[in-house]
Amino acid sequence: MIEVILLVSSVLFIFALKLFGRPSTAHRANTFAMLAMALAVFSAFNFDFSNYDPAFYITIVVSGLLGVLISKRVQMTQMPELVGLFNGFGGGASGAIAYVELSKSTLPLSDYFVAIFSMVIGVFTFSGSIIAVLKLRGKLNNVNTTIANIFSAFLPPLILLPAIWEEMEILSLEYFMLLSLIAGIIRVAVIGGADMPVVIAFLNSLSGIAAMSAGFIVNSIILIVAGALVGASGIILTLLMCAAMNRTLLDVLKGGFGGAAINNEYDKDPISTSPEDVAIQLSYAESVVIVPGYGMAVAQAQAAVKELTNTLKDKNIEVKFAIHPVAGRMPGHMNVLLAEVDIDYEDMYTLEDINSEFSSTDVVIVLGANDVVNPLARTDENSPIYGMPILDVDLAKQVIVIKRSMSPGYAGIANPLFINDNAKMLFADAKEGLENIIKSFELV
């Protein structure tokens, strides 16, 4: 009976993933996955709920309620942090379970190694995720990569220590746990803040692998199936993001990217503009493309975007959204924020779909985006973002950039788009800037 339930649960997980493939079926996918999870959890009790004491049930209920509470409270712009945090919890749980299993002396040798693996990966995921969240919140600056290099160099002897120094043997489990904890902290600490999405997706993949290996230890197929699905999902997102930045995963994990202010000067002053001018320009346009970036998330400007879109559409102006795969701070970040304010996903275009259209676009509004529209990626071989596929907004007839200053984006490099002949800067917070434009429309 239990086996049948687990079979159904595995099948449901897979169909859930399949349904995730289209916006119209994705919300059903979540229901399927929840059902699959509920069945799997239920089956673990093996119809005997009396084996469990109150402490157990209280823990489940309290943490469950806490989970609901947090998830209802969080704002859409904080999604990256939240995913990172939950992810750390998942990894931590797997690590803890592996530790407990290892403490039992009955484990067969083959399982022993799997358990060590699971513990190391789980704990690494835990500490790494916490650091990633802190970085996303801006609570931590980049750490110099030399620390990480030194740590890596010393890792082999550190790992072998318990084998040599007998007194340590009894504590070797705890020692390995500590090492993994430190490794997670150091590894993530040296990576720049805007690379955190890659880190989180990668850690997500690791947490799946940790769950999978926990499945090998406790001999549960459902953990293996579900863990494998998560592992695959995480690694694909990781690689997609890396490809979108034309960097390798290794390169990202090595850290030290971004933050450094190189070649940050402009040999020309940008043309700045006013909300009124922008409004006038927009009302003469036939086609407008909006390119949102991290700044839109920071300013929480999505509602203003929707309002502007409505205003333009009322004037029969075509409005499209061009979304770079790594715009913002997590994959699909912009899509979610725009969906939050009811912008149709049919209007959101990917890089491949829209790049050929810019040359026939009247006005492009770059809203708090920077690196993803930096033409140096096409032209300057020495630039750190060289080769990254970008949105070719500089080919449009007119570009309006809304950001607060001339300061660079995450990659820390100047953006010659800003001093292009067809570009004008509207120096403002994304939300305020848009609201002023909308107000000006009423006056036009």
Place this chain on the structure above:
Amino acid sequence: MIEVILLVSSVLFIFALKLFGRPSTAHRANTFAMLAMALAVFSAFNFDFSNYDPAFYITIVVSGLLGVLISKRVQMTQMPELVGLFNGFGGGASGAIAYVELSKSTLPLSDYFVAIFSMVIGVFTFSGSIIAVLKLRGKLNNVNTTIANIFSAFLPPLILLPAIWEEMEILSLEYFMLLSLIAGIIRVAVIGGADMPVVIAFLNSLSGIAAMSAGFIVNSIILIVAGALVGASGIILTLLMCAAMNRTLLDVLKGGFGGAAINNEYDKDPISTSPEDVAIQLSYAESVVIVPGYGMAVAQAQAAVKELTNTLKDKNIEVKFAIHPVAGRMPGHMNVLLAEVDIDYEDMYTLEDINSEFSSTDVVIVLGANDVVNPLARTDENSPIYGMPILDVDLAKQVIVIKRSMSPGYAGIANPLFINDNAKMLFADAKEGLENIIKSFELV
């Protein structure tokens, strides 16, 4: 060790199927699949080749050589028959194995039912495939559907017979085998010749399912994995073909379609043309689309098609091929014949890709195709092919139809395209017709 080999074999089978997805990797797919099969067969011996007598080895070697011989000799136009034949063998083998296992009295009850299932499906596949091959070769006419209906009606009592009549019990295995054999024959006999591709793909799926169930009996995972892959492949091809004809699988299997000559008169004479006129017309064209059909296969006209294509391309005329999903007598039939004469698969277009282009095409050459270009599918609700997606060649500026007579295609209905104002008939065998056109070019 054996287990590791089988694991590798399963993985290889799956990657083989993945590589099959693109023309450029498909030939590697075949190598992968062969390797996977070799490993699986090897592992079955369990490193002990002495368990097997000369009769065994002779059988393997002789039938293997025979397989190579047949496959080298066969012409590309006979591919449908060959696939049908081999498929019957596969099903027959599974049926025979199930029979042998059933003859042993040691089978546990659950396996017993799986084995009965495997035997019935296997034997049905065997006899059905043989009939399908005979039909494809034109050696068998359509059988009246009433026979099949009578047989179906009597099937339940026939199946229950051994349970009632005690004397039959000892022979019940053989009896069920015979029933399946007859069922296969009758079921396929009532289905029209041009539906044989659907039948063969469906039987292919069944042979996979038979192999899969054999896997359940002899407890071999590799049979299950490979069988499931074949089962899925067959059923998808079956459903794709049915969709391309706007008919349901049940409808096809019920039989009785086609062959009947209904409404076979034209209220106007067609305009007939000569090779010389066609050559002149073609030399003034800028874009030509060739629509091959069953007639091209019958006439073995593919080399002539290539020659004409070269002639046209030399004159800077654009040549494309429009391939209907059920043109010819097996899915992808036309593609293979064209590939045989080195026509680039980039030039072969599917129905969805080319239908919008016909209205801007100067000349369409319909080469031995009929049903797949019949506009009644769009207009006549009472037509048996109503709703079938067709190639809209009638929208082109000029259509030239090369076939031997006004006789209908498989569906047995008149084709108003032939008397369309923009259509001309070149009454000829496909190959001769093309060759004459090419000759005329030299004179132009």
Place this chain on the structure above:
Amino acid sequence: MEATFLLTLLITFLASFIGYELISKIPQTLHTPLMSGSNAISGITLIAAILIYPEVGESQILKIIVLIAIAFATLNIVGGFSVTGRILEMFKKND
């Protein structure tokens, strides 16, 4: 479900392969909910915690560690699905 090691490996391969095929097809628009949804699924490790909880025996420390694992995993599952639901709700409105 019990299984030999190699069968388990086969299942691991098949499941990873399916994951790879399915997720490669998910459009960019859905990458955020995909991430939070698959994140919730990684809490599946809760099952392992439930399975081993009755077996930890006397040791209070181990028991507490398992309880921590349970809390973590439950948070991950419940929070993850709930937030994914919230995100997907936004996409649903568009239909």
Place this chain on the structure above:
Amino acid sequence: MEATFLLTLLITFLASFIGYELISKIPQTLHTPLMSGSNAISGITLIAAILIYPEVGESQILKIIVLIAIAFATLNIVGGFSVTGRILEMFKKND
């Protein structure tokens, strides 16, 4: 490989699912070689024949039936792959 019935069912499901996903993506151009290739794979039943051949015991009739199965399956495999190879060779030329 031995396995419990339900694990085997799970593997059946996973393999069928993979088959479905992969084959849905194969373009029409390749449908003929796909058909002949998957046809060849259905000869996998040869493995079952090899497994049971040493066990048929005395009965000459059963032995002959297994030999027929072996002949059929071998024909299916060897002929099928060989003909698929021939077809695919044609596509290769195009590269």
